[in-house]
Amino acid sequence: METKPGKEKPLKYVMLAGIYNEPRSGYELTKWLQVVGQHCWSVEHSSVYPALRELEKEGLISSERLPGTRGPERSIYSVTDSGREKLTVWVANASPRPAIKDEQILRVLCFDLLPRETALRQIAEVRAHHQSQLEFFLARQAALTEKQLGPLLVTRRGVLAEQAYVAWCDEVSEIIARRPA
Incomplete structure (x- = not known):
C-alpha cells in the first residue's frame, strides 16, 4: 500500500525539491539547503547521503559520476520521471500547519x-x-x-x-x- 504524500518523511520531498531545481551533488544539496531552505527546513548534513541513497533505491532520483571541480569524481543527482511525478503530487497537496520551534x-x-x-x-x-x-x-x-x-x-x-x-x-x-x- 502506497503512503500518502503527507505521511512520508518530509526529508524525501526536501531532497527532491533541491534536486528538481538543479541536478546537484550531495555536498551542493547541503549547501543549497543552507542558503535557500535555512528559514523553512533544517537538515543535518549526516542525513543527506542516506536520504539520497534511499531516493535512488526507490527510483525517484538517478546519479551520474562526473569529474569534480577540485578533486575526485562526484555523484550528481537528477530527479527521474517517477520522482518528478511524486514531487508534483506532493506539491499539489496542502501542507499541515507548520510546527514552530523557536x-x-x-x-x-x-x-x-x-x-x-x-x-x-x-x-x-x-x-x-x-x-x-x-x-x-x-x-x-x-x-x-x-x-x-x-x-x-x-x-x-x-x-x-x-x-x-x-x-x-x-x-x-x-x-x-x-x-x-
Missing part, C-alpha cells in the same frame, strides 16, 4: 526572571542575528528573477519572516526598557 521565544516567556539589562542585551543579540539574515535574504532577492520563481518566492518569505522578527525584537526591547531595573 527556543528564543521560550526564553522570552521567562524574561521576567532576568534583570532588565540582561534581557535587553539578549534581545539585542537576537535582533542583530535576524538583521543579518534579513540583509542576506534582501541581497539574494535582488539577484533573483521571476524566471527563478520558486527560489524567489521562498526568499521573499525569508525576507518577510526576518522583517517580522526584527520588528518583534524592537517591540520586546521597548517594553523591557520601560520596566523598572
Whole structure:
C-alpha cells in the first residue's frame, strides 16, 4: 500500500525539491539547503547521503559520476520521471500547519526572571542575528528573477519572516526598557 504524500518523511520531498531545481551533488544539496531552505527546513548534513541513497533505491532520483571541480569524481543527482511525478503530487497537496520551534521565544516567556539589562542585551543579540539574515535574504532577492520563481518566492518569505522578527525584537526591547531595573 502506497503512503500518502503527507505521511512520508518530509526529508524525501526536501531532497527532491533541491534536486528538481538543479541536478546537484550531495555536498551542493547541503549547501543549497543552507542558503535557500535555512528559514523553512533544517537538515543535518549526516542525513543527506542516506536520504539520497534511499531516493535512488526507490527510483525517484538517478546519479551520474562526473569529474569534480577540485578533486575526485562526484555523484550528481537528477530527479527521474517517477520522482518528478511524486514531487508534483506532493506539491499539489496542502501542507499541515507548520510546527514552530523557536527556543528564543521560550526564553522570552521567562524574561521576567532576568534583570532588565540582561534581557535587553539578549534581545539585542537576537535582533542583530535576524538583521543579518534579513540583509542576506534582501541581497539574494535582488539577484533573483521571476524566471527563478520558486527560489524567489521562498526568499521573499525569508525576507518577510526576518522583517517580522526584527520588528518583534524592537517591540520586546521597548517594553523591557520601560520596566523598572
